[in-house]
Amino acid sequence: MYYCIPRTVNEALQTVAEHPAGAFIAGGTDLMILISEGLKKPDGLIDLSRIEDLRAIRKDEKFLILGSAVTMRQLARHEDIPLCLRMGASQVGSPQIRSVATLGGNICNASPCGDTLPGLLVLDAEFLLKSLKEERRVKAKDFFLSPKKTALRTGEILVEVRFPLIKLTGSSGFAKIGQRRGQVISQVNAAVWCTLEKESGVLSDLRIAAGSVAPVPLELTALEEKLLGKVLDDETIEGVRQVAGELIAPITDVRATEEYRRAVMGSLIVDALRSALEASGRWKGGNK
Amino acid sequence: MTGKELRIVGRRVRKVDGIELVTGQAKFTADMKLPGMLYGFARRAGQPAGKLEGVKKDEALKIPGVVDVLTAEDLPGPNLIGVLPPFDQPVLATGDIRYAGESVAFVVAETREAAKRGAAALDVRITEVPPILTVDEALGDGARKIHENGNITFSRKLIKGDADKALAEAPVVVENTYETSFQDHAYLEPETDLAVPGGDGRITVYASCQSPFHLRGLIAANLSVPAGRVKVVQSNTGGSFGGKDDVAVEIGILAAAAALRTGRPVLVAHERGESMVGSNLRHASRITITTGATKEGKIVARKIKIILDGGAYASESPFVVMKALIHAAGPYLIPHVFVESTAVYTNKTYAGAFRGFGVPQVTFASESQMDELAAKLGMNPLTLRKINALRPGDATATGQVFKQSVGLLQAIEILEKERLPEKPEDPSDRYLYGTGHSCMLQGISNGAEGVDVVGATVQVSQDGSALVGLGLTELGQGSRTVYAQIAAEELGIPLETVTVRQVDTDSVHDSGPTVASRSTTVGGMAVLKAAREVKESLLDMAALMLQTDKKEIYFQDGFAILSKNPDARIPLREVATAAYWTGHPLMHLAFSKAPEAKYDHDTHQGSIYIAYNFGAHRMSIRIDRWTGEVRVLEHLAAHDVGKVINPVGLEGQVEGGSLIGYGYAHMEKIEESRGIIRNANFADYAVPSIKDRIPTRTLVVEEANPTGPYGAKGVGEPPVAATAACFANAVSDALGVRFTRLPVTRQDILRALQSGAATHGGDKNG
Numbered sequence A: 001m002y003y004c005i006p007r008t009v010n011e012a013l014q015t016v017a018e019h020p021a022g023a024f025i026a027g028g029t030d031l032m033i034l035i036s037e038g039l040k041k042p043d044g045l046i047d048l049s050r051i052e053d054l055r056a057i058r059k060d061e062k063f064l065i066l067g068s069a070v071t072m073r074q075l076a077r078h079e080d081i082p083l084c085l086r087m088g089a090s091q092v093g094s095p096q097i098r099s100v101a102t103l104g105g106n107i108c109n110a111s112p113c114g115d116t117l118p119g120l121l122v123l124d125a126e127f128l129l130k131s132l133k134e135e136r137r138v139k140a141k142d143f144f145l146s147p148k149k150t151a152l153r154t155g156e157i158l159v160e161v162r163f164p165l166i167k168l169t170g171s172s173g174f175a176k177i178g179q180r181r182g183q184v185i186s187q188v189n190a191a192v193w194c195t196l197e198k199e200s201g202v203l204s205d206l207r208i209a210a211g212s213v214a215p216v217p218l219e220l221t222a223l224e225e226k227l228l229g230k231v232l233d234d235e236t237i238e239g240v241r242q243v244a245g246e247l248i249a250p251i252t253d254v255r256a257t258e259e260y261r262r263a264v265m266g267s268l269i270v271d272a273l274r275s276a277l278e279a280s281g282r283w284k285g286g287n288k
Numbered sequence B: 001m002t003g004k005e006l007r008i009v010g011r012r013v014r015k016v017d018g019i020e021l022v023t024g025q026a027k028f029t030a031d032m033k034l035p036g037m038l039y040g041f042a043r044r045a046g047q048p049a050g051k052l053e054g055v056k057k058d059e060a061l062k063i064p065g066v067v068d069v070l071t072a073e074d075l076p077g078p079n080l081i082g083v084l085p086p087f088d089q090p091v092l093a094t095g096d097i098r099y100a101g102e103s104v105a106f107v108v109a110e111t112r113e114a115a116k117r118g119a120a121a122l123d124v125r126i127t128e129v130p131p132i133l134t135v136d137e138a139l140g141d142g143a144r145k146i147h148e149n150g151n152i153t154f155s156r157k158l159i160k161g162d163a164d165k166a167l168a169e170a171p172v173v174v175e176n177t178y179e180t181s182f183q184d185h186a187y188l189e190p191e192t193d194l195a196v197p198g199g200d201g202r203i204t205v206y207a208s209c210q211s212p213f214h215l216r217g218l219i220a221a222n223l224s225v226p227a228g229r230v231k232v233v234q235s236n237t238g239g240s241f242g243g244k245d246d247v248a249v250e251i252g253i254l255a256a257a258a259a260l261r262t263g264r265p266v267l268v269a270h271e272r273g274e275s276m277v278g279s280n281l282r283h284a285s286r287i288t289i290t291t292g293a294t295k296e297g298k299i300v301a302r303k304i305k306i307i308l309d310g311g312a313y314a315s316e317s318p319f320v321v322m323k324a325l326i327h328a329a330g331p332y333l334i335p336h337v338f339v340e341s342t343a344v345y346t347n348k349t350y351a352g353a354f355r356g357f358g359v360p361q362v363t364f365a366s367e368s369q370m371d372e373l374a375a376k377l378g379m380n381p382l383t384l385r386k387i388n389a390l391r392p393g394d395a396t397a398t399g400q401v402f403k404q405s406v407g408l409l410q411a412i413e414i415l416e417k418e419r420l421p422e423k424p425e426d427p428s429d430r431y432l433y434g435t436g437h438s439c440m441l442q443g444i445s446n447g448a449e450g451v452d453v454v455g456a457t458v459q460v461s462q463d464g465s466a467l468v469g470l471g472l473t474e475l476g477q478g479s480r481t482v483y484a485q486i487a488a489e490e491l492g493i494p495l496e497t498v499t500v501r502q503v504d505t506d507s508v509h510d511s512g513p514t515v516a517s518r519s520t521t522v523g524g525m526a527v528l529k530a531a532r533e534v535k536e537s538l539l540d541m542a543a544l545m546l547q548t549d550k551k552e553i554y555f556q557d558g559f560a561i562l563s564k565n566p567d568a569r570i571p572l573r574e575v576a577t578a579a580y581w582t583g584h585p586l587m588h589l590a591f592s593k594a595p596e597a598k599y600d601h602d603t604h605q606g607s608i609y610i611a612y613n614f615g616a617h618r619m620s621i622r623i624d625r626w627t628g629e630v631r632v633l634e635h636l637a638a639h640d641v642g643k644v645i646n647p648v649g650l651e652g653q654v655e656g657g658s659l660i661g662y663g664y665a666h667m668e669k670i671e672e673s674r675g676i677i678r679n680a681n682f683a684d685y686a687v688p689s690i691k692d693r694i695p696t697r698t699l700v701v702e703e704a705n706p707t708g709p710y711g712a713k714g715v716g717e718p719p720v721a722a723t724a725a726c727f728a729n730a731v732s733d734a735l736g737v738r739f740t741r742l743p744v745t746r747q748d749i750l751r752a753l754q755s756g757a758a759t760h761g762g763d764k765n766g
C-alpha cells in the first residue's frame, strides 16, 4: 500500500499512469468505507485533496468554476454558490464529514442519493475530465450512468465543475428527507432552479431534479413542462404533490420503501421551491 | 448552624469527571497502545443456523502478520458464558450455530487489518439448517429445538385475584395486541477489551464494561484459573445501557486466552457492525392486553400475555421476563391481574439487558390501552389514569404495599398544572397536532432478580481528603458524582477533595452488577454508611482535640466545628493527621443490603422491589401531513425520585433516557432478512442524532424513599418507557388512529394518512 500526495493535477495523472491499480482519494468519506468493507481493493491511494488548483472557487467571464476538491464546508459557506448547491452541501453528514468531504467525491462516487447531485443537474453543470492523453467536458446529465457508475475512465481525474454565470440570476433551492434530522442519508432529495416573471410571478424558466428516486439523479422534465407558465398558487402546488411521485422510478431499500419515496417526492419539490423563493420574498405558494 | 442541613447533596454540581471527558483527556480502552500488542478479530458464522463441521486454520496462518488462531478446542475452560442460568452460550461455537453473529474462531495478528484478513481467510465449514426466525415458528408444533431444552427460554405467571371472572363481569372491556422491535444500545464507544499477561501468573483485563466482577468470574472460569488470578479494570466506558455485559465477557475471554497463549497483550475493539450484530439487543415483543373497567373508569381487571423474542441465547431473558411480568399491569390499583410472560429462542442476535429491561415494551402496550379505554369511556385520558393511580397504602400488581414514596398522583398533578403549548397560527392544513400522556412505574434495584448488596469503602487521608471505592461502575450516568457528593456531605469536606476511584476487581468489593437503576439507591447507601463510620472515628479524635463530647461537634467545609461556638474549629486535615498517629481508623468498608424480596414463585405475589420510581409524561407534537415528519413541541417528564441528589445529573439522565425512548418509539428498527441484520451501521439504523434531540423538561416529585440515601431512588431507566409510550399516544391523538407497533416511523405515519386509516387529516378527508 502506498500513499502519494501529488501537488499538481499533472503529477497526479503521472502517478496514476504508473499505478493503474491505485485509487484517487479526496476526503475519503466514501472510499474508506468501500475499502474497509472489502468492496474496493486499490493497491495504493493518490491524494487529490492537497492540490491547490482543485480547492479553488473562481469565476471567469462566463462561468462559475468549482475545483473538484472543494469541500462541502467551503461550498456551504460561499456566497456566490447558488442555494440549491449550498443547501445540499450544508446538509451532507455532520460538521466533521463536511470539512473533509468534497464535491468531486460526491460526484465520482455517483450514489443516487448524493446531496449535491440534483443541484448540479438543475444548474446545467459541466465536468472537466482530464487524463494524460486528453481533456474533455461532460454534462452532468450525461455523467451518471447507474449507481456508482460514471462516464469517468480509468486514469481520468475530475478537475473542475462549472456552470454558466447566467444561472446565478435565477433562484434555486433544495430539500431533503431522511430517517432523522442530523447526519442522515437522503431517502429522497430535490433541487430546483427557476426564474419568475417580475409582475405576474409566472414561472418563466424551471428546472427540477431529484435524488434517490432512480438509479441516477433524475431531472423531472415532464413536471417542468407542466409547470412552466404557471403561478405557484395552492392549486399548482397541490398538483405537484399529486403527480411528482408518478414521474420517478424509486426502489425499496433498507432506508425507505418505494411507496414512501413516491409519496414525499412532491412535497420535497414544493419545499425546495419554497426555499428558492422565500429568501427573496417571492414565495406565493399560498400558505403552504 | 448545626451542620444538619444538606449542603452538597441536592446542589447543582458538575460531573466530577466531566472536564476530562469533554476535553478528550480521558483515555478509553482502545486508546491504550502497549509494546508488542496484538489485535484480535473474530470470524463470525454469517448464517443464522447450522452445524459447524470444522474450521481449518492453515490459510489464515499464512497471512502475513497473523500470529495465532483460536477455535473452541483452544479454550482451557468450559467455553460457556451467560450472566445467569441457564448458562447456554459458548464463547466460540462448537456444534450448533444459533445466530449469524456467532463467533466461530478468533484470529490475533500484529495489526487489525491482518487479523481481519486472517479471519476472512479461514476455511469455515457450516452445514446450513433452516433458521427459526419468528416466535411463532419457534413455538410451533414440532419446531426444531434451538437448545436442548426446547425453544422456551423462561416463562412465568403473575396471578392476583381472578382476572377471568372479573373481566367476564366488567361493564367495559378493551383488548388489543401490541408489538415492539429490537433496539440496539448504540453507545458511542463500541465494546472493547484489552488483556495484558502479567508475567506473574496473573492477567489484567482493561474493559469497557458494566459489571467487572461478571468479567472476572467468567474469564477465570474459562481460563480454568482461580478468580484471584484475573484482575479486571473498568476503563472509561463510553456508554453501556445494559449492553456491555455478555459481550464484554465474550471478548474478554477471547483476548485473555489469546494473551496467555502468545504472552502478549491482545486488544479486541469491536467495529460498529460487530457491535450491532454480535452483542445483545432489546427484546422484541408481542403483548396482548385485555382490560376491564366500570363505567366510571375504575379498572377491575387486566389480563396480559407477553411474548419476548430473546434471540439465540438466554442472556438476561429470565430477568427481563420477570420485570415485564411485574410491570405489565402499570402503576394502577387493580384488584384482579393475570400476566403470563415468556421469552423464546430464535436464530437471531440474542436479546438481553437494555435500559428499562422489559418495562418499555409493556409500558407502551399498557399505556396505549389506557388511552383506548379512555376513548371508549369518553373520558379524559389523564383523568382515567388519575382515578386508577396507585396511592400510598395501595397494593401493586404483586400485592406489595408501599406506605410512602408513591408519588404518581403528584406527578400527574404537576402535568395538569402545566398549560398545553399553544398551537401556532397555521393557516395551511399541512400540520396536525396531538398530545399524549403516559404513566409508569419502574422497580428500583435488583429486587426479586437476586441479592442486592453493595460494599463501599471510604478512606480519609491525613490531608483530610477522601477516596471512595465501590464495585459499581460509572457509565456516563453520573454515579461517581453522586458518590462524591454523599461522601463530601457526610464528612463535611469540599466536593473537590473527594475522589471516586476507578473500579478494579483487586481493590473494591464485589457490589453486584451496575443495573436496575440501583447505583444511587443501593450504592449511595453503602457510601453513606462507610462515610459515617469514618466520620465517627474522626469525631472521636476531634472530641479529644477540642476537649468536648463528640455530640458537640460537627464537620463542615473541611473543619471540625464546635456547635456552641463555631469560631472554635480545627481543620479536618489536622484531625485526620492526629487520627493517623493515634490509630483511629481512617478507612471503612460498609455494606448496604436491600431488604430481601419475599414472594410466591408461582403467583409473584409478595414484596418484590425496595421502591418504585413513578413517572408521568406528556408530549405534544406536530406532524407534517405531507411527509410524516414529527416535531416534538414539548415533552414534560415528571418523576418521583424520592430526593434529588444532583439536579444536573438528574436532568441528564431524564433527557438521555427520554431520547432513547423517542428513538425506540419513532426511529430505530433492526432490519433483518433471513436472519441477517441488514442495517448494522448508523447510516441505515436511525439512532437519533444531536439534531433529533427533543425538548424534554424534567419535573420533580420528591416522596422520600426510606431505603435510599436521603430518601433518593434511581431514575436511570424510567424515562425510556414513559417517553416511548407518550410518543405513541401523541401520534395516535394527532392522527385519530391507534398504532399498535413500535417504532411508529414517518413512513408508518404517512401510510396511515394516505390509506385513509387516520381519521384526522388524511389526504382523503383532510
Ligand SMILES: Cc1cc2nc3c(=O)[nH]c(=O)nc-3n(C[C@H](O)[C@H](O)[C@H](O)COP(=O)(O)OP(=O)(O)OC[C@H]3O[C@@H](n4cnc5c(N)ncnc54)[C@H](O)[C@@H]3O)c2cc1C
Binding pocket: A023, A024, A025, A026, A027, A028, A029, A030, A031, A032, A048, A068, A069, A091, A092, A093, A094, A097, A100, A101, A102, A103, A104, A105, A106, A107, A108, A109, A113, A114, A115, A116, A152, A156, A157, A158, A159, A183, A184, A185, A186
Ligand atoms: C458519516 C457520513 C455521512 C455522510 N452523509 C452524506 C450525506 O448526507 N449526503 C451525501 O451526499 N453524502 C454523504 N456521505 C457520503 C460522502 O461524504 C460524500 O459522498 C462526499 O462528498 C464524498 O467525498 P470525498 O471527498 O470524501 O470522496 P472520496 O471518498 O475521497 O472519494 C469518493 C470516490 O470518488 C473518487 N474521486 C474523488 N475525487 C475524485 C476526482 N477529483 N477525480 C476522480 N475521482 C475522484 C474516489 O476515487 C472514490 O472512488 C456521508 C459519508 C459519511 C461517512
